[in-house]
Amino acid sequence: xxxxxxxxxxxxxxxxxxxxxxxxxxxxxxxxxxxxxxxxxxxxxxxxxxxxxxxxxxxxxxxxxxxxxxxxxxxxxxxxxxxxxxxxxxxxxxxxxxxxxxxxxxxxxxxxxxxxxxxxxxxxxxxxxxxxxxxxxxxxxxxxxxxxxxxxxxxxxxxxxxxxxxxxxxxxxxxxxxxxxxxxxxxxxxxxxxxxxxxxxxxxxxx
Amino acid sequence: xxxxxxxxxxxxxxxxxxxxxxxxxxxxxxxxxxxxxxxxxxxxxxxxxxxxxxxxxxxxxxxxxxxxxxxxxxxxxxxxxxxxxxxxxxxxxxxxxxxxxxxxxxxxxxxxxxxxxxxxxxxxxxxxxxxxxxxxxxxxxxxxxxxxxxxxxxxxxxxxxxxxxxxxxxxxxxxxxxxxxxxxxxxxxxxxxxxxxxxxxxxxxxxxxxxxxxxxxxxxxxxxxxxxxxxxxxxxxxxxxxxxxxxxxxxxxxxxxxxxxxxxxxxxxxxxxxxxxxxxxxxxxxxxxxxxxxxxxxxxxxxxxxxxxxxxxxxxxxxxxxxxxxxxxxxxxxxxxxxxxxxxxxxxxxxxxxxxxxxxxxxxxxxxxxxxxxxxxxxxxxxxxxxxxxxxxxxxxxxxx
Numbered sequence: 001x002x003x004x005x006x007x008x009x010x011x012x013x014x015x016x017x018x019x020x021x022x023x024x025x026x027x028x029x030x031x032x033x034x035x036x037x038x039x040x041x042x043x044x045x046x047x048x049x050x051x052x053x054x055x056x057x058x059x060x061x062x063x064x065x066x067x068x069x070x071x072x073x074x075x076x077x078x079x080x081x082x083x084x085x086x087x088x089x090x091x092x093x094x095x096x097x098x099x100x101x102x103x104x105x106x107x108x109x110x111x112x113x114x115x116x117x118x119x120x121x122x123x124x125x126x127x128x129x130x131x132x133x134x135x136x137x138x139x140x141x142x143x144x145x146x147x148x149x150x151x152x153x154x155x156x157x158x159x160x161x162x163x164x165x166x167x168x169x170x171x172x173x174x175x176x177x178x179x180x181x182x183x184x185x186x187x188x189x190x191x192x193x194x195x196x197x198x199x200x201x202x203x204x205x206x207x
Numbered sequence: 208x209x210x211x212x213x214x215x216x217x218x219x220x221x222x223x224x225x226x227x228x229x230x231x232x233x234x235x236x237x238x239x240x241x242x243x244x245x246x247x248x249x250x251x252x253x254x255x256x257x258x259x260x261x262x263x264x265x266x267x268x269x270x271x272x273x274x275x276x277x278x279x280x281x282x283x284x285x286x287x288x289x290x291x292x293x294x295x296x297x298x299x300x301x302x303x304x305x306x307x308x309x310x311x312x313x314x315x316x317x318x319x320x321x322x323x324x325x326x327x328x329x330x331x332x333x334x335x336x337x338x339x340x341x342x343x344x345x346x347x348x349x350x351x352x353x354x355x356x357x358x359x360x361x362x363x364x365x366x367x368x369x370x371x372x373x374x375x376x377x378x379x380x381x382x383x384x385x386x387x388x389x390x391x392x393x394x395x396x397x398x399x400x401x402x403x404x405x406x407x408x409x410x411x412x413x414x415x416x417x418x419x420x421x422x423x424x425x426x427x428x429x430x431x432x433x434x435x436x437x438x439x440x441x442x443x444x445x446x447x448x449x450x451x452x453x454x455x456x457x458x459x460x461x462x463x464x465x466x467x468x469x470x471x472x473x474x475x476x477x478x479x480x481x482x483x484x485x486x487x488x489x490x491x492x493x494x495x496x497x498x499x500x501x502x503x504x505x506x507x508x509x510x511x512x513x514x515x516x517x518x519x520x521x522x523x524x525x526x527x528x529x530x531x532x533x534x535x536x537x538x539x540x541x542x543x544x545x546x547x548x549x550x551x552x553x554x555x556x557x558x559x560x561x562x563x564x565x566x567x568x569x570x571x572x573x574x575x576x577x578x579x580x581x582x583x584x585x586x587x588x589x590x591x592x593x594x595x596x597x598x599x600x601x602x603x604x605x606x607x608x
Contacts, residue, residue, distance in 0.1 A: 024238060033229040044576045046232050053241050058401065087572065120224045142221050170217070177213050187216040 005069035012060050024053055027070065031077050037143045038081040038136065040124030048084060052077045067153075075154045078140075082132055115182070122180035126173055134169035137162050267319075306331075306342070306349075313342045317356070330362040330371045335390075343374065350374065357390040362403075369406075369413070376429035379410040387419075395434060399424040407433075418558075418599070514594055517559075521592030526600050528589045529557050529568060536581035537574065537606040549608040556601040557586075563593040574606075 008026075011019035028049065035048045055076050063072055127135045136155060140146045141162075146154070148162040155162065178184040304315065306326035315322055317334040324342070325331040330349055334340050338356025342349075351358065353375040362371040362385050372381040375391040378398075385403030389396060398407050400419045408416020409431040417433055419425055426434040517525075533555055541549050557568045565586040570579065591598075 020241075021238065024241060025234075028232075028234060028237075029229070032232060036229040037224070041230075044573065044579065045230060046237060047573075049232060050237055050240055054401075057241070116223050116227075119220045120227055123220045123224050143225050145225075173217055174210070174213050177217055183216060183220060186220060187212050190212050190215050190219070 006065050009060060009063050009065075009069065012057075020057065023056070023069075027073050028053075030070070031073060034074065034077050034139075034144060035081055037139045038078070039085075040128055041121075048080060051084075052080045055080055071150060071153050074140075074146075075156075078136060078154055082136070085132065118182040119186055122182040123173075126176055126180060126183075129176070130169060130172055134165050134172065137165040138169040138173070141166055306345075309342050309345070311342055311345050314354075315340050315342070328363060330360060332358050332360045332373070334358050348372070353389055353391050355391065357388060359386070359388045361386045372413075374410050376431075377410045378427050378429070378431045379408055379413060379416070381406045381408075381413065395426050395428050396431075397424065397426045407431075415596075515596065517592045517594045517598045521594075522598065522600055525557070525559065525565075525589070525591035526602055528591075529555060529565070529586070529600075530602070530604055532585045532589065533568075533570075533574075533578075533582055533604065534606055536578045536585065538608050540577040540581050541575065541608040551606045552603065553606065554601055554603045556599065558599045559591045559594070559597045561593060561595060561597050563590045565589050565591065566597065 008019055008023055012023060031052050032045065032049050035052065036045055039045070039048070052073070056073055059076065063069070127138065130138070133155075137148075137151055140151045140154060141148065148159050148166065151162045152159045157165075178187060304322065304324045306324045306329075309315075309324065315324060315334060316339045317336050319336055321333050321335055323331055323333040324340075326349060332340065332351055335357040338358060339354040340358055341352040341354060343352050344350040348370055350372045351360070351374070353373055358373060360371065360373060360382065362382050369381045371385075372379055373389045374380075375389050375396045378389075378396045380387065380389050380398055382403060382405040385405055386401045387403070387405050388399040388401070390399075398405065398419060400423050405419050406416050407419055407425070407427060416431075417425070428434060537551065551574060553570045553572055553574060555568065555570055558566045560566045568582050568586050573579065574582075
C-alpha cells in the first residue's frame, strides 16, 4: 500500500527511521528498474540504487510538497545515473553481461529467451551510443511509460524540448538499428507490413 | 530493408525491453546499508533572510518555553534521547564564521540557531543549536573538541591521511573526505557517518579504533568503547559470521567494554558529561595525529585476539595476493577485440578480518561489475595474517588486458 507521500516525507524529516524504511520499500522496485534501464545493465546496480536512496535521504529537506514524491525520486535517480556515467566516461568500456543461459521459467523456449536477451542487449548498446539527453527521455518515455509532461519535470526541461529529444532519439535508433546483427535479424524476420504505420511525429527540426 | 520494417523492429525490441524485469537485489542487505537508523536531514540553504528573520522572531517566543529544558543538567539526558531528538531540532537561522579568523582555543557556542565554522578548502563544521565546540588546532590538521551537543562536519577530500578530527569526551573521530555527525550526551557519544569513512577510537590513540563506513551510525561510551546495539551498523555489524555481542552495556559500567579484549578504556567514567574535556587526557597535536598513521595504512578494528598489528611481510604478502587476483580477473573479465589493449588504473583498498579472511575489496574508481564480481568470488580463497584488529591496505595499480 502506498502511504500518503506528504505524511511519509514529514515523518522521514522528523527522523522516523520506520518511515524512511517504508519509503525505501515503496520505491525500491521502480528505482531499480529505472537504474537498470538507464545503464543497460552495464553498471553496479546495487551500488547505484543505494546511492539513489542515500541522495533521497540527504535531500529530504529540499522536497517540496507540490511535487510528486515518485517524480522527485525519479529525478534523483536520473541524476545519480548521469553523474555515474559522466564519472565512468574516461574508463574502458565493458560490454554488458552476455546472457549466461539462466532461463526464467516463463514458458519461453531457451533459444527464444536467449535471442530476446540479445536483442534487448543490442538495444541498450544503441542507447549507449546516444547522447545522454536523448537516451534519458527515450528510456523514461518508451520503457518507463512516462508522459512528456512528467519527463519534463524529471529532467528539468520544457515539454517541447522533451518531445524534440524523443523524436531525435527515435530517429537515431531507426538509423542505426540494422548495425546490430541481432536487430538486423529481427528486421529480416518480420513479415510484410500488416498494420498501418503510426502517424508521423509532429516535430520540427531544431534551429 | 524497408523503413516500415525497421520501425516495427524498433517497436518490437522496445516492447521486449519494457517487459524485461529488473534483476532482483538483496533488498535486506541493501536496506541494512542505508542510513535509516539515524535519519537526519540537511535543510536547504536559505535563499533569503526575510522569512528566516520572521521565523527567528517567532522562535524567540518559544525560547522561554525551552529555558527549563536548557537548564536541565546534561547528565540527565541519554545518548538515545539526544540522537532521537537531534533530527527534530533544525537550525532556524544558521550563522557562518570564517574559521581563519579563529585562534586555537576559540570556543564557539550555538544559541537557538545552528552555527557553522567554515575553513575554506578544508572543512566546515556546524554546531547544532545549544551546542558548544572548541577549536583545538588550526592549520593542516583541524581538531575540534565537542563540549556539549552535536556537530556535523563536512571535510574536503584530501590525499593526506587525516586532516580533520572531532573529539568528544575521550572519543576521537578522525576523517578525510567525509560528512559525519558527532553527538555528545551524558552517557556516551554517537557517530553518524553520512558520507565517506571515519575512524572512531580513543582520544589518546590516533590511528586506533573502529572504522565506520557510510552510511552507518554507532554509539560509543564516553571512554570510547563501542556500544553494541541492534541499531548500530558499523563495520562489526557488517562483518559476516560475527555474532552480535548483545545489548548495550548498562549505564553504570560502560567502561567495562574497551576497544579490544583485555584493553582498558582510557579516560573518564560515565556521568562526567561535558566536563570530561577538562579532566581527560591531553589531546594529541596535529603532528602526532599524522605521525600515528603509516602508508599503506593499517587500521585497527574491534577484535578480541591475535597480535595488534600485521607484520610488514604479512601486509605485503596479502597485498600481492589481492593484486594478483585483481590482475587475473581484469584479464579474464574485460572484453576486447582485434588486439586492442585495455588498461585501467585504480586504487585497490582491501580490509581483512581478525581471523585472516578478507572482508572486502574496493576499487576507486570502480572496475566493471564483472571484474569486481570475479574478485569478490576469489577473495574467499585468500588468507592473510591473523591480527587482533584486522588491517586495511590501499594501493594504486595499473591493470592491463
